[in-house]
Amino acid sequence: MNKQFFGWALCCGMMLSCVTSCVIDMPEEVQTSFETMTVKKQDIDMSVKFSARLNGQADVTITPQVAGQLTRIAVSEGQQVTKGQVLFVIDQRNARLDLEAAQANLQAAQAAENSAKLEYDSNKNLFDKGIVSRYMLDNSLNSYKSAQAAVSQARAAVDRARVDLGFCTITSPVTGAIGEIPVRTGDQVAPGSVLTIVSGNTTMEAEFSVTEALVEAMVQSGMSNEEKEKYIASLPPVKFVMKNGTEYPHEGRITSLTGVVNATTGSLTCKATFPNPDGNLYSGIQGTVVMPYSEEDVIVVPQSAVVRMQDKSVVYQVKADSTATAIDVTTEDVGNGKDFIIRSGLKPGDKIVKVGANNVTEGQQVLFPEVKKSEK
Numbered sequence: 001m002n003k004q005f006f007g008w009a010l011c012c013g014m015m016l017s018c019v020t021s022c023v024i025d026m027p028e029e030v031q032t033s034f035e036t037m038t039v040k041k042q043d044i045d046m047s048v049k050f051s052a053r054l055n056g057q058a059d060v061t062i063t064p065q066v067a068g069q070l071t072r073i074a075v076s077e078g079q080q081v082t083k084g085q086v087l088f089v090i091d092q093r094n095a096r097l098d099l100e101a102a103q104a105n106l107q108a109a110q111a112a113e114n115s116a117k118l119e120y121d122s123n124k125n126l127f128d129k130g131i132v133s134r135y136m137l138d139n140s141l142n143s144y145k146s147a148q149a150a151v152s153q154a155r156a157a158v159d160r161a162r163v164d165l166g167f168c169t170i171t172s173p174v175t176g177a178i179g180e181i182p183v184r185t186g187d188q189v190a191p192g193s194v195l196t197i198v199s200g201n202t203t204m205e206a207e208f209s210v211t212e213a214l215v216e217a218m219v220q221s222g223m224s225n226e227e228k229e230k231y232i233a234s235l236p237p238v239k240f241v242m243k244n245g246t247e248y249p250h251e252g253r254i255t256s257l258t259g260v261v262n263a264t265t266g267s268l269t270c271k272a273t274f275p276n277p278d279g280n281l282y283s284g285i286q287g288t289v290v291m292p293y294s295e296e297d298v299i300v301v302p303q304s305a306v307v308r309m310q311d312k313s314v315v316y317q318v319k320a321d322s323t324a325t326a327i328d329v330t331t332e333d334v335g336n337g338k339d340f341i342i343r344s345g346l347k348p349g350d351k352i353v354k355v356g357a358n359n360v361t362e363g364q365q366v367l368f369p370e371v372k373k374s375e376k
Contacts, residue, residue, distance in 0.1 A: 034366040035355035036318055037305070040348050043296045047335040050208035050270075052240070052289040054281055057273065058174045058200025064090060065167040067190040070183055077181050080279055081172045081198065088170040088195055095168050099161035106154035109147070116140070116147035174200035177279065199283040204274045206240055206252065206289050209267035232257060238272050239290040240281075250275050254291070290335075299342040306331060306340055307357050315346065316353040316360045322367035324353060324360050 072089035075081055120140040126132040179197035183189060237251035252274035272289055274281065306329065307314050313331050316324040329345030346352070353360055360366060 031368045033368050034324075034353045034357075034360065036351055036367065037301070037354040038349060038351050039299050039301060039342070039346050041297045041299055043294065044298060044300050044334060044339070044341070045292060045294050046341075048291045048293050049335060050210065050289045050291070052206040052208035052272070052287060054204050054206050054240075054274075054283060054285040054287070056176055056199035056201045056283045057203040057205050058176065059283055060173050060176075060198045060200065062087060062170060062172075062195045062198060063192055064088075064170060064189045064195065065191055066090060066095065066164050068094065068168065068188070070185055070187045070189050073181065073183070073185055075178050075181075075196075077178055077196075079178045081176065081178060083172055083175045085172045086169060087172055087178075087198075090168040090170070090189065092165060092168040095161065095165040099158065099165050102154065102157040102161040106151070106158050109150040109154040113144070113147035113151045116144040120144040170195065172198050174198055175202055176200040177282065179283070197283075201276050201279055201281060201283065204276045204281045204283075205255075206272045206274060206287075208270055208272075208289050210257070210270045211267050228257075236292045238292070240272075240274055241288040241290060242285070243287055248274065248281070248287075250277075252289075295341060299346055299348065300334070300339050301342055301346075301352065302354060303338060303340055305352055305354050305357050315342075316357050316366070317346075318351040318353065318366055322365050323363050324366045326362055327352075 068090040070088060071091050074086045074088065081087070120137075120143070123132055123137045123140040127134065127137040176199045179199060181196045183193075183195055189195065232254050235254045237253060239251060240248040242248065252272045254270065255273045256271045257268060272291075301315065305315050307316070307326075313329050314326040315329050317327045318324055327345050330343040331340040332343055334341060353366055
């Protein structure tokens with residue numbers, strides 16, 4: 001028993017000796033600084049995005065000019081058509097009969113005119129010989145003029161009947177795409193009933209609203225209408241992005257800007273025109289117009305430097321003693337997903353926390369002197 005106890009005590013003593021003789025090298029805690037930056041003014045290219053809706057530059061509602069039964073629909077929904085292409089045909093039988101009747105009336109009127117002219121010429125010859133009175137001559141002249149007027153009326157009736165017959169064949173007034181066709185062959189149609197809409201989609205217009213403040217920033221006050229038109233024409237090309245994020249390959253141009261502010265929204269209507277050579281754009285498509293825009297001499301900071309606190313934005317300014325203090329700022333999104341323009345709250349030369357601002361608290365020390373590693 002004594003030998004076992006002695007062995008156990010000797011073992012414990014040796015272990016204690018090993019522990020006390022070993023020196024554990026614990027790493028030194030080093031405080032690291034936050035990444036900071038000194039703000040300055042600079043020029044920046046940015047983009048402004050607007051929700052927009054596309055319309056064909058020449059969307060035309062197709063309605064008949066005459067009443068009748070629809071005998072033929074020559075196109076289908078979504079079909080591309082050219083200007084002058086036949087779209088619909090209305091029963092032409094009544095129109096043809098009206099034209100034939102008008103032509104017969106014209107022939108009768110022309111015959112009556114010829115008879116009146118013969119009578120007038122005869123009476124004039126007799127009057128010159130003193131055989132008939134002035135009364136008979138004037139009376140035959142009036143009959144001749146009435147016959148001429150009747151011919152003019154009959155000719156106008158023929159032209160009208162020919163036009164009505166032409167109205168029975170409805171052609172496309174523009175090149176574009178056929179919209180919905182709510183009628184079917186055999187339907188009775190009348191003037192004013194909508195047969196379809198032809199979207200003149202060789203050129204598309206994206207309509208969107210622009211804030212009055214942005215217009216004032218872009219267009220200088222005091223410009224004449226001619227100067228504004230020249231300025232709008234000089235604006236850089238814009239892009240159109242579909243709702244699924246696909247960017248349309250052809251660039252567009254700003255073509256118009258209304259001069260009246262909408263009292264409800266406080267905005268102005270703007271239009272951008274896009275070429276549509278392949279017919280890939282359709283009226284009614286919604287998306288985003290992206291307009292490039294440049295700002296000069298502004299303070300730009302990364303979005304990581306701005307902390308959102310309920311209804312306000314703050315950055316942490318680094319004071320001379322290396323502590324941070326929250327500064328309220330007014331920001332504007334550049335649109336590149338990385339930066340903000342600071343409109344108020346900072347001035348050039350201010351130092352702010354650039355990375356890690358979300359982890360900073362008021363009065364926290366954010367800069368520490370660099371610790372040099374000791375040589376081994």
